[in-house]
Amino acid sequence: MAEHPADLWESDGERVHCLLCPHSCHVADGRRGICGVRRNDGGALVALTYGRVSSIAVDPIEKKPVYHYFPGTTALSVGSVGCTMKCGHCQNWQISRASTEDASLQYVAPSQLVDLAIEQGCRGVAFTYNEPVIWAEYVRDCGNLAHERGLYSVMVTNGFVTEAGLDYLAPAVDVWRVDVKGMTDEAYRTLCRVPSVAPVLAGAERARHVHRMHVEVVTNVVPGINDDEAQLTALARWIATSLGLDTPWHVTRFFPCLEFEDVPATPFPTLRRAREIGLEAGLRFVFLGNAANEDAENTICPACGETVVRRDGFRVSRHDTRAGACPKCGAPLGIVE
Ligand code: SF4
Structure with missing residues (x-):
């Protein structure tokens, strides 16, 4: 299986206009x-990576990271190649920047993927490792099949998607785990070479409120780019007001790599301050990632202080909630299980 007809495009008379992400490409015949x-193959858009998998693994859902959706379960996680962004600090650049020619890709049909997830005892499937929006047709086919077989479906995404693209994906997706890399267009231009943060924010709000997805936000704090008080405060307040106070915010530590090799790792005081900013904005669950000794991985009931989910790295060592609420005081925590 090499290629698959793409959805979400129209002809502009000469070229093909892709409607999936805000790049809004007008693609000439034979070009990508x-x-x-x-x-564009002869006036029709094709999805070159449909079902073509670069990486596949059984992962704890905590590894995505997703903390408040079926904690302690595993998801069969798959990725392909390509991305809509060119992040200078991408951890998965070997696949996000690979072409369909130079990566070793194995075809996995949607039914095979879902069968394998069930065989491996997974509760869900996750589209991750590279940007899954550009895999929309495959995500939709697999996600729908996963639902039919009683599994959940997670997108680990940069959130750069059009309204039409999100609406196309939404019936097949339960969790929108979205990176929000900053609150200014300048941060997005510097970090990942896209012009604007606006579509990312609009997409997350629509995922939450129109499609009723479970949303969790990740922000990798990069010194000198998105670590200033004003930006982190704006981000935390946006989560609080636009997504809701129960939305988990994962603040993660940056490590030097690729084009940001000379930028130092995020200092721990900066991470701690980011967490404080989140709590000051009223967020009830702010976690620190890539920061093992910071003791900010557990879900603690904000009403009574009970530790209801204890995590050691990606492993859940204690999970004691009742229908998503605190077992001690009954406060709702917004945990889906
Ligand atoms: S998904 Fe985005 S980047 Fe890819 S062809 Fe469509 S509009 Fe362009």
């Missing part, structure tokens, strides 16, 4: 869009 995986 910015993501590198959608090509």
Whole structure:
């Protein structure tokens, strides 16, 4: 299986106009869009990576990270190649920047993926490792099948998607685990070479309120780019007002890599301050990631202080909630299980 007809495009008379992400590419015959995986073949858009998997693994859902959706379960996690962003600090650049030609890709049909998830005892499937929006047709087919078989479906995404793209994906997706890399267009231009944060924010709000997805936000704090008080405060307040106070915010530590090799790792005081900012904004669950000794991985009931989910790295060593609420005081925690 090499290629698959793409959805969400129209002809502009001469070229093909892709409607999936805000790059809004107009692609000439024989050429590909910015993501590198959608090509105009004789006036029709094709999805070059449909079912073509670069990486597959059984992962704890905590590894995504997703903390408040079926804690302690595993998801069969898959990725392909390509991305809509060019992040200078991408940890998965070997696949996000690979082309369909130079990566070793194995075809996994949607039914095979879901069968394998069930065989491996997973409760869900997760589309991750590279940007899954550009895999929309495959995500939708797999997610729908996963639902039919009683599994959940998670997108680990940069959130750069059009309204039409999100609406297309939404019936097949339960969790929108979205990176919000900053609150200014300048941060997005510097970090990942896209012009605006606006579509990311609009997409997360729509995922939450129109499609009723479970949403968790990750922010990798990069010194000198998105670590200033004003930006972190704006981000925390946006989560609080636009997504809700129960939305988990994962603040993660940056490590030097790729084009940001010379930028130092996030200092621990900066991470702690980011967490404080989140709590000051009223967020009830702010976690620190890539920071093992910071003791900010557990879910603690904000009403009574009970530790209801204890995590050691990606392992859940204690999970004691009742229908998503605190077992001690009964406060709702917004945990889906
Ligand atoms: S999904 Fe790819 S082809 Fe479509 S608009 Fe985005 S970058 Fe362009």
